[in-house]
Amino acid sequence: MVAAAVLSVVVMLAAAIAVVRARNFLSAVAALSVVSLALSVLFALLKAPDVAMAEAAVGAGLSGVLLALAGYRLKLIGAPAAAHRAPANSAAALWTGVQPQPQQRGGGRFASLLFLAGLAVLLASVLASAPFGAAPMQVGQQIVAAAPGEVGTANIVTAVVLGYRGFDTLGEVTILFVAATAAGLVLGGAGITSGTRIPAMQPAGFILDRASRLLLPILLVLGAYIVLHGHLTPGGGFQGGAILAAAFIVPLLASPSGPFHHRLATFIEGFAGAAFVLIGLASLMDGKAFLTPLFGKGTLGAFISAGSLPLLYVAIGLKVGSELSGLLHRMLSPGSQP
Amino acid sequence: MARSSELLVLPIALPIAAAFLMPVVANVQASLARWLGIAVVVAALGVAAMLAVDIAQSGPLVAALGGFAPPLGITLYADGISITLLIALLAGGLLFWAASPGDNVRSHVLMVLLMGAGSGLALSGDLFNLFVFYEITAVASYGLVAGRGSGAEAGAALRYLIVGTLGSSLALLGIALVYASTGTLNLADIARLAPERLAGVTGMAAFLLLVLGFGVKAELTPVNTWVPEVYATASARVASLLAGIVSKLAIVIVMRIVVLAFPGEQARELLLVLGIAGVVAGEFAALGSATLIQALSYSSVSQLGLVAIAFAISGTAGVAAGLALALHHALVKPAFFMLAANWRGPIDGLAGAAKATPVAAAVFVFLALSIVGVPPLPGFWAKYLLVTAALAKASPLVLLAIAVVLAAVVVEAAYMFRIAVALYGQPAPERSGPAILRGDLARATLLAAGLAVVTLTAPAVLDAIHRMAAVASDRDAYIAHVLPERGARAALSVSVGVDQRTERSIP
């Protein structure tokens, strides 16, 4: 188990170095996905299945796609950047068609390397000062003991996410919403004055188109399952939502001009978010504190259990799904949809 | 009295709910969404006012969210300072609504979210919850700075985002260290365990990371490099909100962390060093700045440095001085930005502004007098509180701080009145002084009138601030409020019953 951990850490750091050193943006993005994957393996080893799934789905998957699309829009990937090609002074640059990154002078980089090595040692000694493997669990112990009784979910992390620290999750959903809105404002933006129309990507071949359409239902079922079983098995609203988003985006990646009705996405997004808050307010209405879990807890481990928590996770799943897909779609097609 | 502790969550929950619904409503009718947003913020302001009355009468309010007893669940804690900042935020938000009617509905959504998240910052009593709301405020402000999405605004927002996100990662690392040492995230619990758990190297490292993290918004020294570029590029209202109110929320969080989690001398020493560096950097940079907006941005960095110095002084006096300086700056800076929005361009180009807009020039001079600290204006009383508080503990570093503060006054007068003299100068023959928009002038005059009222009622206002500071700087009272039966709670492993609410205890 330790060997696997050490191995994945080594892979992760190598991939991280690759992210920085890569001359080509696409390879950097790929390296970043590798880092995320190695990270999710580490999370699994640290006995954090929920986090591993989230890191895999959201970290490796979506941010990889997001970066790739952005790279495309920033002409750092693919498009034969004809206009400002600096004289390619190395074969690699010639082959990949991307002008070399204007690196700092050698001396400056060596100095910062040295400086960072010192920082690494210091940081390591400070982080190591807290004893590993012996978490004080001042609050954690009480939650582990009280969760099944108080909240009634098999997956204690979900108890924490939606029960004890439900307010954090509300904040988290809001952050995603804010980021999406701000991105929408900037991209869909009224400020588009320059008319640089980016040529829509060529439609993928027949096989890819058909296969991606086939994937849609499978991904939908998988996403729904993960969302609905959030309170029993690892995973939940976020991981499921990410998969749902992937479900909508994969066919679009294949054929960019495919239909994507933004009005529906906005509608789902709005109502799911509002549902989350309304459930919270509902408990406030009849005298209990905000976001207190409602209805009976049911039998532990059963599908219908843990009161209103599954509902919350469904709301989150729908919201994350619609938001991320809307975001990716806006990244995909320049400036047409707000 | 249990009733009002439930309302504590409304100023946060209502705006967020409204924000979710606004895009949907906007599809139906654009201006309706905007009015929904404004209505919700007004409602939140009403709730805040009610809470203020309640707190004024019988002390701080505690609300356990989700019905879980404090150390487990997330708690909201509202005392005099947080309610005052909440009201300032909501009122400031309404006054400086950063999105105009014609804009895309998303700007209004961002504004409403900024209000909701800001309330979260003011009220939350949980370290990670503070981090989450801090992050929402940050992202909302990146969006607002990006505003109409022109190249410059997007560039400034992006560079601001990079600094902010770097800071947030550090803050999260700090929170991880705090959790590694104490095992809990509730501020009261941390305060209880702090003396023996957070006094060591880990604790101080955590404090360093937290200060750097929350310092981005609080414009503390190493991480306030984004200030001049963002305030010069963003619209004046966004700048007013960020400089005037959001920065105060962030610096008060730093104060809470210092008072509760790191009461030791070492932490205060670090904050003092950062404060002094901030004042020196801000003042000297502002001295020769080319335009009014640049001078104001650097001046806000130095004012925040002053607040940091004040909060670095232990005891009620320090907190009172910091609060007075913060509230005074929150009142004065937005008005300055409203004027600066119309007086762009090099400073000597402003000649004749006094002739063209005499009221605006008079307001500028009145505000400049207060920020320089001329008695009997409130600016003077704030600085006086700072100097007397600092002098009570005469360590060499504090004496240096006093010298810096007093020297800062002269430098402030130097650039403020260089501008005032330029305003009243004679314009070039054919050019008349710059005009000013009626809306901006009205807001600036309103704030100046507010300052005048505070001048007249200075004794009452200062006593109120002193009372608030006394409550805020008392660690044991905070712990007693949030964890009333601390002794019994630790032994009892399982809390019984779902709907068990925490009674707000009478102090």
Add this chain to the structure above:
Amino acid sequence: MTLPWPPEFISANLSEASLLGHAMIAGAVGLIVIGLYAMVVERNLARIILGLALIGSGVNLFLVAVGYRADAAAPILAGSMAPTAMVDPLPQALVLTSIVIDVGVLALALALAIRVHEAFGTLDTREVQRLIAKAAAENDRGSPPHRPDQHVSPSVARKEREKRADIPRLEELM
């Protein structure tokens, strides 16, 4: 000034848990330092955003590592009710939130980068800074930025509208 390398750090018993711990911390610190290196050295905004993502992951790794307990099970009650010793569930909830935050911020950063690229045609930080300063200077020379909310006389408002007629009104597009 004491050695940054504390003696007992080396002599810590190389038991299975502490080795895992050292690996985790090495991973976290490695990610953070490499991310910081990227941000310090790189001048292309896109690369800096990558650096940010790395730092975020590093911090998340450390946050989960904090909650780990040696020989303790994952915080999932597998059917049987007997709760064996469990890992601390709280940091995992926090990291869930933190991962989603990182994605949200990443999305916004990329959107802004695209906008900057479209407007300025470059992503070099110093270039962008220079262009921002230039835009601010031009903005200064012009008349105060017109905002529709202030009550302008109708004639002026009408003239304004014609001028902006060419840009498609957003509401129509929605």
Add this chain to the structure above:
Amino acid sequence: MTLSLLAELIVMPLIAFVVGLALVLMMRRVRARIERRIGPPLLQPVYDIVKLYAKRTQVSHGIMHDLAIVMLLGGITTSVCFLPVPGLEGLARQGDLLTLVYLMMVPMLGLALGVGSCANPNGSIGISRALTAMLAYDVPFVFVVIGLAVAYGTTSLPEIIAHQQSGGIATWGAAEMPLLAIAGFIAMHAMLGKEPFEIYVAPAEIATGPMAEMSGKYMGALFVMQSFQLYTIGALYVTMFLGGGENWLTFLMKLFAVVFVSVALTNVYGRYKTDKVIRFMWTWPTGIALAGLALVMMH
């Protein structure tokens, strides 16, 4: 008591005028002797003044010119009144040494105003040189006065004389404070405005300077002023350093002795340039005076 003071008011100027004329005569006689000629008859100064006053064409340059001459005469005679002479020292008790020093500046100012209103640049240059010379010689003189005041612990002139006469020659100012006496003599010599410090008359360069526009009774008044000035400065030196006059005879002998030495010196020297006067005055006499003052301050 006021009656005797009023009497003094009348008697003192007359005495001063008569003794002053005698001093002027002595000065011209000494000059003649040095140039190996006999010199003017006994009443020559009187004849000069009467001639000047009797001239028919009296040219005035405005009212201020006239008033200045009146101020000049008034000023010099006032300062004379405050000089204690044997038997008549009532008035001297009303003012003291400091008052006297300032009173002596009033005629200088009067002369300056009169010459200024003559609107003749030669006059103005002369006055500017006169004032510069005054600044030059007054610095050492100030140290001398201060030294004296500190030494005797009083600034009232009759007291100073009483001090000096208490122990015969041994307690004379010159005996007790030789350095101050020397510096005082140099300064007072410069006050007279004779060579080598005669920069403000300077006939060759600025056409007799201030006297350029003076003719008739104006010149007569200047003659009167010169006589009073000789008397005042001589008497002041005698009072300060030579123990004043126990009786009239000794007073006059000391007075004539002092003026004789000073006048003898004037005929031997040429004329300093203006800044040379300042440099000389601010180095040697000031140095001596400071040394004297230091000595006085010792005990």
Add this chain to the structure above:
Amino acid sequence: MSLLDILFLGALAVALAMALLGGTRPAGVIATLSYAALLAVLALMEPLLAQSNAAIASSVKFQIIGEEIGWSMNGLGWFFALITVAAALFASWFSSGQWGAVQYDMRRQHVLLAVNVFAMLVLLSSQDLLGLFIGWELVSWASFAMMTQRGGAAARAAYRYILYALAGAMAVLAAIVIIRAHAASFNFADARMAVAALPSATKWTVVALLTAGFGVKMGLLPFHLWQAPAYSETPGASSAFLNAISARMGLYALIVTLLQVIGTDVLTNLSVQFIWLDARDIIMWLAAVTMVVATFIALMQTDARLLLTWHGIGQGGYMLLGVLIASPLGTAGGLMHVMNYGIYQAALILSVASVMHRTGTSDLDRLGGLITRMPLSYVTMLMGIIGLAGLPPMNGFVSKWMIYKSLLEGREPLLLALAFVTTLGTILSVYKLIHNIFLGQLRQEHWEIREAPLSMTVPMLLLGAICFVTGAMPGLTLQLVDRAQAAIGVPLLAHHLGGVTLATGSLNMLWVVGTMLAMMGMGAVIFYLLGGRHRAVHQYDNYAGGHFLSADLRYHFSHEFYPGLARVIGPWYRGWIVRAEASLIRLSDIIGHAWRGSFDAGITPLYVMAALVAGLLWVRSAGGLP
């Protein structure tokens, strides 16, 4: 409603009245009458202040953050208030006539004058250190407003002034807060006890801060650069007010703090280790050196207003010397000099203003021969310069004489020498002033000008007359000075109408002035009766040594009036302090530019990295090993 409240309300009423009617014709007259009324109220207060520590309390009281601020006027404040209101009266009287009509914005001048008077009354009646500081700032800002009226050069001079004043104010704030930290409250008695108990290092800081803080306003040496340009750029009437009394607020504050709060006994035993000087000596030497330097700078000026304002700084040194001697004679001399200086300086500034009113310039090289056209202004200036030079008939002589005597009795010969040298320098420069303006050849362009209108000449002549009257009968002023001396707690000086009779040499101005008048009468008799009739000749009919003069060649000597002196003391004018100030400004610009460069969001990661390394090293070193 005590008399002090009436005084405050009266001052405010004047400000209000001027705000409303300032622009109208009779504004000047109304202002003059109202200041006269205020003067009457002050006169009513005089009998109440007879006892030693009597004070008239005002009913206005503030209770703020635990501090008690109140106002009450004691003898000292009353004495200064008298001069302030009198100066304001003459200033507004001067501007009530034609001078005011031709001004750019007379209403603002009247309002600002009234505001200044009110601010000074508040300062002069402060009862505790905090009230003193608040009054001090109000006065600084009020005089700043008054100085910026003319804009351009005036605004720049005022801007420079307010920076100096604020630096001083901050020094004062630091000092009073240090005292407050050790005292029970701000009032002077507690402060005095606290200062006595302070360790000597803190005492030195407090004394240094207070002297520097209030010294800025008085123009003591290192801070003297701002006063001359600032006061001379102010319009004529206000400039007279500022010159007469505004700089003396610094002296009032110094008396209150150095004498009453700290006390001369504390000052004298604060000695420097190796040299025999103590704190009081240092301040006195500072004042003496300021006197000499300011006077000899004045000597070299070519603008009349600058010359007079530089003399203002010099005369300030006299007053501080007198007050610091703290003997009855010295304090009385110092305080009397404040009043005398106020009178003749106002007269001089007003006469220069009337010359400017007629000729449009105050540059000494472009004037001359005005005596034939403006005799009354000439007479005023004559009386003024005799007062400023401190020559007998005028009041300046009496107060200087008292200061000299006190220096003699205080065994301070070198300071006395410096005082004498300053007087000599003053005589030279005032003669240059009156010669270059009124004497010498009249210029062609000034041929048709007339004497200044009555509304200007009457107040000037009245001031000159007061100079002469208080010179001849110093007893009148000494009675007022007694009130102030009683308030300071210094034993009163035995004086009579004519002056002072002391064992070590007394002064009876009645006899001195009487003798002068008698002798001048005798001189006039000799001159007018014995001599023949004289006839006046035209100014061009004068002796030119055979040199042919045409009318257009100006036969006048005024430029570089003392060439010999200039050659000797010229090298001393290298302007070290001016260059020090310029280099300070340049340095702060360079630092500012560097700091602005550092605010670049792009290099923040570098800053964070550095901060982390430094912070963690600091944490490890302070916190020991984990």
